[in-house]
Amino acid sequence: MKKKITKHEYQAMVEEKAPGSHILKDLLFAFITGGVICSVGQIVMLIFEGFGADMQTRASATSIVMIFLGAFLTGINVYDDIAKFGGAGASIPITGFSNSIVSPAMEYKKEGYVMGVGAKMFLIAGPVLVYGIFSSVVAGLVYFIWKQVM
Amino acid sequence: MVSILKAFLLGGCICVIGQLLVDLTKITPARIMVIFVVTGVVLGLFNLYQPLIDWGGAGATVPLTGFGNTLAKGVIKEVDESGLLGVFIGGVKAGAAGITAAITFGYIMAIISKPKIKS
Numbered sequence: 317m318k319k320k321i322t323k324h325e326y327q328a329m330v331e332e333k334a335p336g337s338h339i340l341k342d343l344l345f346a347f348i349t350g351g352v353i354c355s356v357g358q359i360v361m362l363i364f365e366g367f368g369a370d371m372q373t374r375a376s377a378t379s380i381v382m383i384f385l386g387a388f389l390t391g392i393n394v395y396d397d398i399a400k401f402g403g404a405g406a407s408i409p410i411t412g413f414s415n416s417i418v419s420p421a422m423e424y425k426k427e428g429y430v431m432g433v434g435a436k437m438f439l440i441a442g443p444v445l446v447y448g449i450f451s452s453v454v455a456g457l458v459y460f461i462w463k464q465v466m
Numbered sequence: 467m468v469s470i471l472k473a474f475l476l477g478g479c480i481c482v483i484g485q486l487l488v489d490l491t492k493i494t495p496a497r498i499m500v501i502f503v504v505t506g507v508v509l510g511l512f513n514l515y516q517p518l519i520d521w522g523g524a525g526a527t528v529p530l531t532g533f534g535n536t537l538a539k540g541v542i543k544e545v546d547e548s549g550l551l552g553v554f555i556g557g558v559k560a561g562a563a564g565i566t567a568a569i570t571f572g573y574i575m576a577i578i579s580k581p582k583i584k585s
Contacts (some may be wrong), residue, residue, distance in 0.1 A: 408480065456553035459511065
């Protein structure tokens with residue numbers, strides 16, 4: 317009887333402790349992964365700066381390179397491992413957006429090139445674009461009205 | 467070198483916020499991505515994201531909040547130039563490079579590569 321209680325208490329203790337350390341580990345890995353990806357982005361940006369590109373061109377060109385890297389690493393089955401390690405650290409950078417396009421498109425290729433690849437590409441990217449573009453329209457309207465009033 | 471370290475720190479911190487949301491609220495990564503883009507648009511509208519870009523460079527532009535900021539900046543610029551019509555043009559115009567690159571590279575990579583066999 318006494319043993320059972322101890323076991324039960326132990327269980328409770330584990331449950332109490334585990335989520336905390338689990339979250340801390342997740343946060344650390346997300347920090348490292350996101351940090352490394354953004355550092356790569358910064359290096360790419362510095363290279364474009366070396367070519368004498370202006371700020372806007374640099375940012376766009378860097379996005380294109382990062383998107384390519386994300387798609388490429390997903391294609392060779394590496395990005396999923398990065399995502400397993402880094403969690404949000406892998407999904408929040410633009411490489412993760414790219415991953416979210418290639419990953420389902422590869423998976424559903426057997427369903428054909430139109431409804432498989434073409435449609436499933438946007439399984440996650442679709443919502444991101446819908447809400448991104450819709451909110452940009454709202455932002456534009458807010459700014460337009462604010463300009464008329466002020 | 468300093469700019470790379472700053473990008474690491476800022477990019478890392480932004481991703482930690484995302485991971486906190488995942489761990490504490492159990493919302494899916496797809497929703498996190500949507501939340502980050504919309505947050506970027508809101509911050510961009512009020513010109514609050516630019517200071518982060520000035521400090522952290524790619525640490526601010528590479529995360530999806532940076533994409534949201536690009537959309538907001540684009541729509542503001544276009545409204546300044548062409549008025550109400552700009553509301554419907556600016557966002558996608560500014561995001562065009564990213565969207566087109568994602569579709570193009572995404573499509574090509576999906577076509578030429580094979581998914582890993584699940585063990």
